Amino acid sequence: MAVREFAERGADLELVGIQKRFPGFTAIEELDLVIPAGSFFALLGPSGCGKTTTLRLVAGLEEPTRGRILIGGKDVTDTKSHERPVNTVFQSYALFPHMTIIENVAFGLKRRRIQDPMGKAHEALKLVELDHLSQRRPQQLSGGQQQRVALARAIVNRPALLLLDEPLGALDLKLRRQMQLELKTIQEEVGLTFLHVTHDQEEAMTMADTVAVMNKGAIEQMGAPEELYDLPRTAFVANFLGQSNLFTGQVVGTTADAITVDAAGSRIVVPTARAQRHQGEVTVGVRPEKVTLHTDAPAETAGRNLLGPGRVIDVSFSGVSTQYLVDLGALGTVLVFAQNVGFAPVAGLGTEVWLSWDVTHGFGLDDEPAEAGRFPADDTTSSIAVQRREALVSELEEH
Amino acid sequence: MAFAAFATAEAQPQAPKRKSRIALFLLLPGILYLVLFFLTPLISLLLTSLQVPSELGDIGQFDYAFNWQNYVDVVQLYWPHILRSFGYALAATVFALLFSYPLAYFIGVKARRWPLLQSLMLVLVIAPFFISFLLRTLAWKQILSDESFIITSLKALSLLAPDAHFTGTPFAVIFGLTYNFIPFMTLPLYTTLERLDLRYLEAGSDLYANPFTVFRKITIPLSMPGIVAGTLLTFIPAAGDYVNASRDFLGGPDTQMMGNVIEANFLVLLNYPAAAALSIILMAAILVLVGVYVKRSGTEDLL
Numbered sequence: 001m002a003v004r005e006f007a008e009r010g011a012d013l014e015l016v017g018i019q020k021r022f023p024g025f026t027a028i029e030e031l032d033l034v035i036p037a038g039s040f041f042a043l044l045g046p047s048g049c050g051k052t053t054t055l056r057l058v059a060g061l062e063e064p065t066r067g068r069i070l071i072g073g074k075d076v077t078d079t080k081s082h083e084r085p086v087n088t089v090f091q092s093y094a095l096f097p098h099m100t101i102i103e104n105v106a107f108g109l110k111r112r113r114i115q116d117p118m119g120k121a122h123e124a125l126k127l128v129e130l131d132h133l134s135q136r137r138p139q140q141l142s143g144g145q146q147q148r149v150a151l152a153r154a155i156v157n158r159p160a161l162l163l164l165d166e167p168l169g170a171l172d173l174k175l176r177r178q179m180q181l182e183l184k185t186i187q188e189e190v191g192l193t194f195l196h197v198t199h200d201q202e203e204a205m206t207m208a209d210t211v212a213v214m215n216k217g218a219i220e221q222m223g224a225p226e227e228l229y230d231l232p233r234t235a236f237v238a239n240f241l242g243q244s245n246l247f248t249g250q251v252v253g254t255t256a257d258a259i260t261v262d263a264a265g266s267r268i269v270v271p272t273a274r275a276q277r278h279q280g281e282v283t284v285g286v287r288p289e290k291v292t293l294h295t296d297a298p299a300e301t302a303g304r305n306l307l308g309p310g311r312v313i314d315v316s317f318s319g320v321s322t323q324y325l326v327d328l329g330a331l332g333t334v335l336v337f338a339q340n341v342g343f344a345p346v347a348g349l350g351t352e353v354w355l356s357w358d359v360t361h362g363f364g365l366d367d368e369p370a371e372a373g374r375f376p377a378d379d380t381t382s383s384i385a386v387q388r389r390e391a392l393v394s395e396l397e398e399h
Numbered sequence: 400m401a402f403a404a405f406a407t408a409e410a411q412p413q414a415p416k417r418k419s420r421i422a423l424f425l426l427l428p429g430i431l432y433l434v435l436f437f438l439t440p441l442i443s444l445l446l447t448s449l450q451v452p453s454e455l456g457d458i459g460q461f462d463y464a465f466n467w468q469n470y471v472d473v474v475q476l477y478w479p480h481i482l483r484s485f486g487y488a489l490a491a492t493v494f495a496l497l498f499s500y501p502l503a504y505f506i507g508v509k510a511r512r513w514p515l516l517q518s519l520m521l522v523l524v525i526a527p528f529f530i531s532f533l534l535r536t537l538a539w540k541q542i543l544s545d546e547s548f549i550i551t552s553l554k555a556l557s558l559l560a561p562d563a564h565f566t567g568t569p570f571a572v573i574f575g576l577t578y579n580f581i582p583f584m585t586l587p588l589y590t591t592l593e594r595l596d597l598r599y600l601e602a603g604s605d606l607y608a609n610p611f612t613v614f615r616k617i618t619i620p621l622s623m624p625g626i627v628a629g630t631l632l633t634f635i636p637a638a639g640d641y642v643n644a645s646r647d648f649l650g651g652p653d654t655q656m657m658g659n660v661i662e663a664n665f666l667v668l669l670n671y672p673a674a675a676a677l678s679i680i681l682m683a684a685i686l687v688l689v690g691v692y693v694k695r696s697g698t699e700d701l702l
Contacts, residue, residue, distance in 0.1 A: 061601050081604045082613075094602035098620040107616075108606035153606070 010037040010193035011072030011085065011160035013058065018067035020053055027053040029217040031067070035210075037160075040187055040194040042208030044201060046240065050217040051197045052091075055163050058195065059088045072160055082111075087154040089167040093146045095138035101125065101149055102134035108157040124156035125149075127182065144171045148179070155186055164196040168203060174396075180207050181392045201241050205229070206392070213237045229287075233276055233366050238285055245334045246285040246365070254278060258359065264330035268305050268362065275364025283365040289337040290361040293324060294354040295347055305362065307331065308354030312347050322346075326353055448675035459669035469676045477660050477677065484657040485684070487569065488638035491576035492584075495633050496626070498577070499584040503625070506585075507592030524585050536575055536648045543571055543649070567651025575643035580636065584629040591625030627696050635685055657681050 018031040028050045035041045043051040056062040058069060060081030068077045076084050087108065095104050102121050109117035125131040128148035130141075138146055147167060154162060164183075168176050184207070187194055198204050204211050205225040212222040213236070221228060221237045228241055238244035249263035259275055261268045261284050270284045286305075300306055307328055314325035317340075324336040324347060334355060338346065347353055448469055450461035474481070502524070510517040527535060542549060543565040553559040565571045599621065603613040619626075641658025644650035650659070657677060664674035 059605055061604070080609075081601075082607050082609050086605070088602075088605045090598060090602060090605075092598055094596075094598045096599055096602070096617060098617075098623075107603070107608070111607040111612065157606070 045214035276366030503588035587628035
C-alpha cells in the first residue's frame, strides 16, 4: 500500500470537472483546478462558498457527484480516505479525547506501521513546542495548543498533500506568525503541497503562493496574492480581498492604451491593459490606499484621475493610518486610507476635499462570472515562498 | 433529553471547600430516605444472616446471634447456583451487548438524518415496557414450549431434532434474560452514541485507519460510558433475577439461579438466615465485580 511510506515530495493535485450536490443545494457547481507539487495554495472565500467541501472531497470524506480527483497523477476519486496520501488539519482539531497528546500524534504512524512512531511523534511535538505536554489529554490544553497538536498530528505523517481547514484561527497573532513561518519552513524542507482553506484574506495573502478566491461554488479569480490584490477581475474579488472604491459608467473614449469612463459626470481613465472590458457599461475601481486626499483643488494633470469636490463624512484614526469616508454626491462615497506621515488627521469632518490617483492604479472589472482559471505551472512559486518566509522572519524579529 | 437519566454523569467542577449549612439542609430528605429505606433494611438483613434457629421454637423462628457458619453452609450447599447466576448473567450481558450495540448505533448515528425514524425506533425499543415483564416472559414460555406452533413446525421440517425442547434449558433462561434486559442495554448505548462526534471518525479515517480500526480504536472507546452503563444495568439485575430461571417461567430444576434459592429459602423453607446470607453474598459479589469492572474499563477519562 502506497501510504505505508512517507511521501518523498509533495504531489500535484488535480481536480477535473468537480461537481458536488447535496440534497437541496449544490455546494460546487463546476471546479477545475491544478495545484502543482510543492506549492502553498489557498482557497479563500466566505462561508458557504464551497471551500470546505472542496477540502473534504480531496480528503476523501465526501464523494463528488461528478468529476475526478487526481493526486500525483493518480486517480483517487474512488479511493477511500484512509488510503489517500493526504492529511487534514481539521478546523475543529478533532483530537481524540480518549488518547494522550502523544498517542494522538502517533496514531497515523502506527496505522501505517512506520518505524519508531513514538520517536517521530515526539519530534513533531517538539516542532510545535508542545513536547512537554505529551502525556496530557486534549481537553487539558488550550485552544491554541490543541490546534498545534492537530498540526503536529498531520505533518508527522509527511503526507504528499496537507489540507488545512482554517488551522490558525484560534491562535494569537504572535503564535500565528510563528506557525505560519513553521508551515512555510516545513513546506520548503519537505516540499509538501499545501492546500489551505480560509476566509481570512490576510492569512491567505501572507501564507500562500497562490490564492484562489471562491464564491458560490466556483473560483472567481486565481493568482499570486499581489496580482489578485493589484488587479482584481470581479467586484467580489475587489471587495473580498481588501477594500475597493468602485464606479460604474459608460466608456466614452478609447485611446491606444487607456479607456475613459464617464461615471456620473466625472471622467475616470483606466489603462486598457488593466481593464477587462473596453466598451459599454463598465465598472472601474481603485484601492483606498492609492487615493490621495487634497484639501485645495489641485490642477488637472495628465496621468491622474481627479474627483471632487466632496465632503468628509467620517474619519477614523487607527494609529498608522487614518481612514476617511468622502461623500462625492452622485458618485457615492469613496474610502481613502492615508498613512499618518505628518500630524493626522489632515482633514476634519465636513471638510471640502478633492481626490486623485495615478491612472495606472485603476482597474476595470469584468462583472460576468469568471471562468474557472487554470493555474499556470510557473517556476517562480518557490522564489515567492522564499520571499514570503524572509518577510515573516523579519516580522518576527521585530516583535 | 428523554433518556438523560441513563447517561453517565458529566464531570462536575470541583465543589467549593466551604461547607454550607444550606447544602446540608437540602440534602437532609435524601439522607433520611437512604437511612430509612436502604441502611436500616441492610443492617436488618445482615443481622438476620447471622441468626441461629430458636432452640425451643418452631420452624422459622430464629434468635439473634453471630453465627457466621450460615455463610459457609450456604456456599457449600448452593455454590452451583452462585456460579450459575453469574455465568447466566454474564452470557445474557454479552448477548444483549452484541444485539444492542448495532441497534443503538443505527438509531443514534445512522438515523440522525431521519429524526422521525429515530423516535419511532426508540419507541419500539421501549414499547415492551408497556406490557408486564411477567406476561412477556410467560409469552416466551408459550412460544418456546414443546407444543408451540413454531417448535412443532421446526420439528416437522426436520430443522430441530424430534426430542429437542427449549423450556427448562439454560438456553431458554439466558434467552429470557437477554430479551428482558435488552432495553436497559440499548438506551444507555443510544445516549452515548447519539452524542458521538463523527468528526473523530473522519479524523481517524484521515489518519489511515480503516473502518474496522476506526471502530475499534475510536468508536468503541468513545462509547465506553454507554457500554459500562448498559452492561451494569443488565448484569446487576440479571444476576439477581429469579423470574426467568423459575420453573413457572423459562427455567427448570437444573437452571435455578441465586434468586430462586433465595426465594425458596425465604418463602418455602422459611430458612431466613440462609436466604439473608445468600442475599448478602450476591450483593457483595456484584459490588466487587462491578468495582473491578468499572476500574478496569478506564472510563473515568471520558466522564
